[in-house]
Amino acid sequence: MMSIDGLGDLWDTLFGAQPDPPPLLVLITAAVALVVVSTRLPWRIARNAITIAHEGGHALVALLTGRKLRGIRLHSDTSGLTLSAGRPTGPGMILTLLAGYVAPPLVGLGGAWLLGGNRITLLLWVAVVLLLAMLVMIRNAFGVVSLLVTGAVVLAVSWYATPQVQAAFAYTGVWFLLLGGVRPVVELQRLRSRGRMPASDADQLAGLTPFPAFFWVVLFALVNLVALVAGALLLTGSILTDAGLTL
Template identity: 55%
Template sequence: MVEALLTERPAELAAAGAALVVVLWSLTWRLTRTVVTIAHEGGHAVVAVLVGRGLTGIRLHADTSGVTHSTGAGRGPGVVLMFLAGYVFPPLLGLGGAALVAAGHPDVLLWLGVALLVATLVSVRNLFGAFAVLVTGGVFGGVAWWAPAEWQAGFAAALCWFLLFGGLRAVRELARSRRRRRTRTSDADQLAAITGVPGGLWTGLFGVIGTAALVAAAWIVFV
């Protein structure tokens, strides 16, 4: 199986391997984790707007944390969906991107990323957050505009795997933080307060969705 992948899908396998190294190595993870945070907060923001809440701002911090502020009812299905969206959005974006790359449209993925980042920038309310979104968008746009097609494909594929693996690592960090009682204000805890379902089950659901997205992406790309 491995030999077949190395022979038939070397570029795709290299992209996945590079993304996994970036996520697992603490140094590179600290430097790149903000990209996952942008996707996380973007998920909250998109769903908040879709369910009719008023989006008042996004803040991204240098410690790679973030928060999305919205106005509206404090309970109900819309609030549940909004809090649920954060941890599942990065792997779902990775899955959708993997489908685009596999279909031969990495440039479409990159320009969609730029468009989403521009929309996010409008709602960012702090200097570091604006800087992080601008840098990320600049990298995406630069690759989409100047890079050769094969470099675009490689970068886009690595980005998808980074979101998939990174989304799962973020869930793992959430679970560890909750076990050590370092946080009681996480998305899982907010969902527990709203629904009465324990936060650990919500954390597990985040992980299940992220794992399913990873398996689905692997199926699309390698099978």
Template identity: 55%
Template sequence: MDVVERLWTRATAEAPLPPGVLAGAAVVALLVVATPALWRPARTVVTIAHEGAHGLAALAAGRRLSGIRLHSDTSGLTVSRGRPTGPGMVLTCAAGYPGPALFGLGAAALLATGHAAGVLWAVLALLALLLLQIRNFYGLWAVLVTGAVVAGVTAWLPPAGQAAFAAAVTWFLLLAAPRTVLELQRARRRRTAPDSDADQLARLTGLPALGWVGLFLLLDAGALALAGSWLLLP
């Protein structure tokens, strides 16, 4: 019980972030997203969030989650069992691209209330749940490495360092989400992604795939704007 209490105390500790640190973390995240050499390896983190969102949506819709795969080309696959059509399948399929932005929005809510440590512990908890569903070696490696980095930050960095890292992760998810939607549309325009989430949703709902791409982009941009107002505006 003492260990649980200590962990809970650390996870719920408050550490308000100065505006300068929040702005600096945003700049760092933007550089990662905008620099090809940095974006390529960092994009795996977005794929983890994307596939995790598919998995959570599948469970929320009452579907049975069969497994998640992450690939070295930064693609992924989440398999669930249930009706092949209907609202549950639509929700599951639609959750991927807004997922990273919504995770970032939740993290921003914690940061805005001074619970930066809570962001890191929430990430660790979600990664642990995801690990149970990983079905390939690369996915296992990616989740374990990501979890090890976050665990190392919580174990060895002082509270100020943890808060700055949590802010950078939050901004990265918020800024990366719109870029992945633009990449999706670029792949669709080149006809290299015929079975993308947007195309599957078009077949499920009748709404054109471009409409789904626009909806994804709108949700991601809205999450970024809302989180920015929480973190940067007085």
């Protein structure tokens, strides 16, 4: 059994603030994330993290709006599917569909808020808990492996890595979620314009509301860009302060 002192140490580790990261680290991790998002092969691999956040967004909002979650599937081509039961129309279904494309940058914004308070270890542990919670709803082998590998990497970094490595990992991941949430919206509209995604989230929303699919694509983009700007300000707050600028 863990002692009181041990519990206190764990509490301090989780909720204590780490030192400010070097400004160069913040900028380098932003550049690394931008390169990953902008290049084909790294994006093809790392996009699985965006899919996890996308489907997790659908699942969470489905539960919050009273729908019954049937399961989540993650595929090797970085696509995914979240199935829920309930009314096929109405606010619950609309919000569930809306949540997918905006989830990655909003998760990134939450991560940026934690990093803005230097809660690096807490951010990593929250990520592990969320991945484990999502794991119980996965209904295919690739999805299970994908979440287990992702969770194991995050847990290993949070438990064994030095504070500097933890900071680099956390900042890169948050920058990636913020930047990586924008590209899928661009890809969505490109595929829609070619008639290759007739059942996209935007098209399903168009069928449930008076607004056309392009309206929803624009809304996805606006939310994601606002989250990116807000997250970037949080992540670079100490740099701006040192430069004599205020938010």
